[in-house]
Amino acid sequence: MxxxxxxxxxxxxxxxxxxxxxxxxxxxxxEGMAKGKERGFIESILLKELAFNLHKFYGERKEEDSEPEPESESETKTEEERAKRIIEDIVDGVERIYKEELKGVEKDYFEEVKEDFIRNLSMSTNMENDEWLEKVRTENExxxxxxxxxxxxxxxxxxxxxxxxxxxxxxxxxxxxxxxxxxxxxxxxxxxxxxxxxxxxxxxxxxxxxxxxxxxxxxxxxxxxxxxxxxxxxxxxxxxxxxxxxxxxxxxxxxGGVFPDKGGNAPCDKCVFAERCETRKTLLSTLFGK
Ligand code: SF4
Missing domain, CATH: 3.90.320.10 (Lambda Exonuclease; Chain A)
Structure with a gap:
């Protein structure tokens, strides 16, 4: 059968x-990492892990809601530092959780991407400049x-x-x-x-x-x-x-083996199969004048 x-x-x-x-x-x-796309791939993993842990930011806001003190500059700074610590804590576990997916990634390269990610996200969690953290900590369904x-x-x-x-x-x-x-x-x-x-x-x-x-x-x-x-x-x-x-x-x-037409908005410029796709197309054109 x-x-x-x-x-x-x-x-x-x-x-x-x-x-x-x-x-x-x-x-x-x-599956996994396409050549030259390693940074994007690692960043996606880091972001995904962040999404699994958003309650850490959200829980913090709930505690703060019960003490409505006015915010001084140093308190805002502490808040940013706290957010940075949460982010660091989350991304620290990533290497172990995604061991299989990250196979083949140089340790130093991973550390570099991770540090850039923390830096960028920490900068974007500065609430004067960005609303990311504020949105993450706002109640939603x-x-x-x-x-x-x-x-x-x-x-x-x-x-x-x-x-x-x-x-x-x-x-x-x-x-x-x-x-x-x-x-x-x-x-x-x-x-x-x-x-x-x-x-x-x-x-x-x-x-x-x-x-x-x-x-x-x-x-x-x-x-x-x-x-x-x-x-x-x-x-x-x-x-x-x-x-x-x-x-x-x-x-x-x-x-099951049927070769399909390409998609209307196919992302050919960044496709890992571009070369094989072109060869296959040329072969079909030669055989059937397609
Ligand atoms: S190169 Fe990739 S995206 Fe473009 S048609 Fe072929 S398989 Fe689709």
Missing amino acids: KPRVQVKVSDLTRYLMCPRLVYFGAKEHH LFELENAYGYEREHAMFSEKLSMSGSVDKLIRTEEEVIPCMIKTGKCPEYSVWKSDRVQLAAYAMLIEEELGFETTVKRGFVEYIRNAEFRETQIRRRDRALALQILKRVKRIK
Whole structure:
């Protein structure tokens, strides 16, 4: 019997960037660091870890709220130092947590990126210049939910029926609902969430429902755009589910060996498969005059 094609939720978002990324990704394992993109990769990991620990900033604000003393210059300075200490504390554990992903990174290089990251973030947490820390410490529904119910980190799921697996960054369970949350380290849209994030959340929703049984309906999710400290809620709509299923089918075909057309906004200039993609295109043109 032919083995069933296994799809990861991340394949669906990759498909939306460019279907050919799914094709080449299935043939060549290219997770992790692309050459020349090490700094960005490490920074993304550091940002992600920060997002898993935002309660440390938020908890601090709650304590401060109970002592409404006026802020002097030295108090503001202490506040900045405290924020810097929290950041240092969070990034200190990163090397151990992401041991596999950071394999091959020189210790000195990692330390250099880490120090730059702390410096830049500490500068941006100077509240006169930037609102990052202020936004992180402002009450919002996601923090309220995390405070009240906690969350399960990187909850892994697999559905035999869908032949799909995925690991959602945070999973919050309240008495009434189950809420998936994703951490994104890239650009934040002006409003709402990106289409690819909606599709990804819909895919997680279907995996959660498979795992917990048909009575469970995941109605909403959150996307944390950590770079901008924006925490966006989004409803998981029928059309998002339908699109996720449609892409799932296409991804299965591609992983089964069908070479797809390139995506409309394919990021070819920074693609690790650019050379192979060009060779494949030339080969097809020679064979079929395409
Ligand atoms: S080079 Fe462009 S078309 Fe080819 S896989 Fe990469 S992004 Fe897609």
